[in-house]
Amino acid sequence: MPGAAVLCLVFIPYALGHYLSCLLRTVNAILAPQLMAAAGLSPAELGLLTSAYFLAFALAQLPVGLVLDRYGPRRVQCAMLLVAALGTLAFAGSGTFAQMLAARTLMGLGLAGCFMAAVKAVSTWISPARLPSVQGYLIAAGGLGAASATLPVRLFLQYADWRWMFILLALGCVVVGALILLLAPTPPAAPPKRFDRRVLVDVYRHPAFRETAGLVLIPHTVFFGVQGLWIGRWLTDVGRYPEQSVAWLLYLGMAAVIFGAISVGMVTEWAAKRGYDAITVAGVGVALFIAVQCAIALNWQPGIAQLAVAFTLVGTITGIEYTIVAQAMPPALTGRASTCLNLLIFAGAFLVQAGFGQVVGLWQPDSANRYPPVAYSAAFGALVLLQLPGLAWFAWRRRRVGPRNTVESAF
Template sequence: MQNDGVSTVTAAQEVKKSFAMLFLTIFIPFGMGHFISYLYRTINAVIYNDLATELHLPPESMGLLTGSYFLAFAAAQLPLGVMLDRYGPRAVQGPMLLIAAAGSVIFALSHSEWGLLMGRGLIGLGVAGSLMSAIKACSIWLPIERLPLCTACLLSVGGLGAMASTAPLHMVLNWVSWREAFMLLAVLTVLVSGVIHFSVRGAYTPKDAHFGDMCRAVGRLYRSWTFWRLGLYSVFAHATYMAILALWMGPWLRDVAGLGTTTMANALMYGAVAMVAGSLTFGWLTDYLRQYGVQPIMICGGGIAVFVAFQILMISDTPVSPWLITAGFSFFGTATTMNYAIVAQSVAPELAGRVSTSFNLVVFILAFAVQWLAGVVIGHWQSVDGAFPVVAYQWSLGLLIALQIPGLLLWLSFKPWQRRPVIH
């Protein structure tokens, strides 16, 4: 009996030690990387007027410029997935952030649209592995059934990055120019790269598999109907969520809701808080209802349905507070990100990096297309003092809503309300 007691105490100590290691190797270093990623992703929504005014950029150019982040991000996904599965998250993420830092410097120093595109593209390339590296680390050190909760916690850290790019950034811009802000971001990115390199000590054995074999496994994923079914029901909603928050939510608040610059930044801050709350809520709800047999896809798809409803409010004449719309869009939009964990759970852990990045490739290509398309549609109307008419946003957002409806119908075909047996 005494030995059993000692064993129990030892096991409890090991659990605490494992949790401490998990916290140090994922939530601090990789969470900081994801924080930086989201800060870069959403910063253009706040500096939109400065960029457009200084460089005389029309909406379609702003959409292309901001969307180049998504395009470069997408281009990195397949080789990134192979590298993550072969070399591990620490060896990949630190060096890539240095590329983002270089892109931030180029963006800060550029005075032409092409220079800005190059800088923004390098930023997207450099932060392309932020979330995927964290998810890969979770798949290594966490039980697979806890992956949705861990992903949600990491996404909430990304929400903090989005939060920092709103009212806090607006305050900083009272003291420095947007160019100086990007130079400061470059320094911060280098520091985070150093934290990941020197603090992550979790053991990872590099895989001996050949790159060709690992790449062929990616090809098999793309030929799998299961992969596409799990991805397609959420992918347009996810792309819309990223594209609107990264750029068009700010102009919508200004042109349609009639908010001033400071109030707009505060509203975006309010939405970023809702994003953090949404990530944590959907993660906790998924983890809690798992014990009752409720499938994660039920919670993910249900949240997406409400997310689409808030987009409908954005184009309707219903008098709804723009603060409520921003919060609801940001809160329920986080449901789209839960599908990362659902897709990752569908394969063995050694494939987690490749399946996550393969799905991410599809999401970010569509995010680029959606962001650019929104700018093209809005640009068909004439601006008055830099502001576009309400009808321009109604057509743009209406088109995006139409692209998301088939995904909801596909989700219903899964019969997500059916529960799985619970094994105790």
């Protein structure tokens, strides 16, 4: 298939689906004040509501992987985007916490296959030599979606209610689903793969998977869980920034995702030329990420705006775990390994996002419904304590076996 046809018929339709997925995943960071006012939500309820998206993502990973193999990305993605449209439309009409929770969960289920379907589609129609760069463009499309959930949403709210925004996003899901159904080619038929639990056991027991997950998994869940909601609330409650400034800072942070993803690739290649493997780069990056969180936990007032952007910029290092696992594990396990990583990451992000709200909710808000800095210090401090053992364990292993060994040699 010619390159122009692949761009218009394969990449753009599926990339639009991933764009919508990331937009709807992070939009609550801007809409938190409106949602809390509309349904009288506490921080715990807001965290649970927003994190339901991650829980639905986690629960859908294995089933979506199986149906993608059996029926192909074109039919599966179209059907799932219709489910997402239904959930998004239901969210627009919700008036209680229970209704919002059910709608948000349905939204997450419908969007759970956007990235996997896109990867499967481009893997079918694009040569292997071009896949890394094309997958990078897919990640950039997701970054644009997350950026669109910040300042553009805030500007929209100046002219219309948040419910109208979700109605338009529901329409967008229908339009993208129709584009995929009408434009995307049907891949060649392939024999269906049976689900084998032993393959998953092999993935979880593989040394490369265990070392990578031990170092990067919890930081990755923290990055997803906090970036999608609580950084915005921290800027509002601790930094005392107005909503317009919060939207601008979140926009800068989401734009930093694209720059960070490109930088991680360049730094990893630079380190490889000097004999350092990707997981060593990950270890340095995770240490920097934890350092940023320590500064946030201390509520360092002169640098609150810079820390909010740095959290997102440095946090992009956590995405390197997909590359590490793909390079270190046998080819027969890489597909299922990515699915297992998704399952653990999204389940962990659900726990982080919901748990953060539970901790903040232990304190009482002031008359302006702002929670005290100590509440956020406690929540960020708890997250730092969760991540330190993995970093310490990795550092001890590396010190014992040497910094330039492969992942397998650590065991």
